[in-house]
Amino acid sequence: MLRYLNSCSRGRGAWLLMALTAFVLEMVALYFQHVMLLKPCVMCIYERCALFGILAAGLVGAIAPKTPLRWVAIVIWLYSAWEGLRLSWEHTMIQLHPNPFVTCDFAARFPAWLPLDKWFPAIFVATGDCAEKQWSLFTLSMPQWLIVIFAVFLIIGALVLISQPFKAKKRDLFSR
Numbered sequence: 682m683l684r685y686l687n688s689c690s691r692g693r694g695a696w697l698l699m700a701l702t703a704f705v706l707e708m709v710a711l712y713f714q715h716v717m718l719l720k721p722c723v724m725c726i727y728e729r730c731a732l733f734g735i736l737a738a739g740l741v742g743a744i745a746p747k748t749p750l751r752w753v754a755i756v757i758w759l760y761s762a763w764e765g766l767r768l769s770w771e772h773t774m775i776q777l778h779p780n781p782f783v784t785c786d787f788a789a790r791f792p793a794w795l796p797l798d799k800w801f802p803a804i805f806v807a808t809g810d811c812a813e814k815q816w817s818l819f820t821l822s823m824p825q826w827l828i829v830i831f832a833v834f835l836i837i838g839a840l841v842l843i844s845q846p847f848k849a850k851k852r853d854l855f856s857r
Contacts, residue, residue, distance in 0.1 A: 684847045687847045719815045722772075741757060742758075
């Protein structure tokens, strides 16, 4: 399995599939926001940023998967998945154990050099409350589903990282 993951990480297809998966999840988030009129909270915006990190990792990996740039993509992937998992866990705890002293911020705090909420307000402006459960599927709220999604991204990313020293075996039909 590790050899297979290594060979997948050296091709564009797996990286593009990861980018496509993150893109679809972002489109679902925008559908919830703009069509279903659910209000994203600050934690939702940060979780969205983590998904954009995974999308970026997929695109970076797809650019040159057989070069050391693949390592940069793996680092971005693992960091984004870890941060997404951490954020969605924190968000879930806010929803499951509401406390007036533990809340999220009123607005997302982006660095001055990257004011995403100013550049793309339709995507990165938070208007909701982190403690409010606006949507659920099979009794799991949105941040609980994001725990599952980011955990899957993190596990697969860790396996891909572990698989890097395992080279694919050359199989020649006529060699001994």
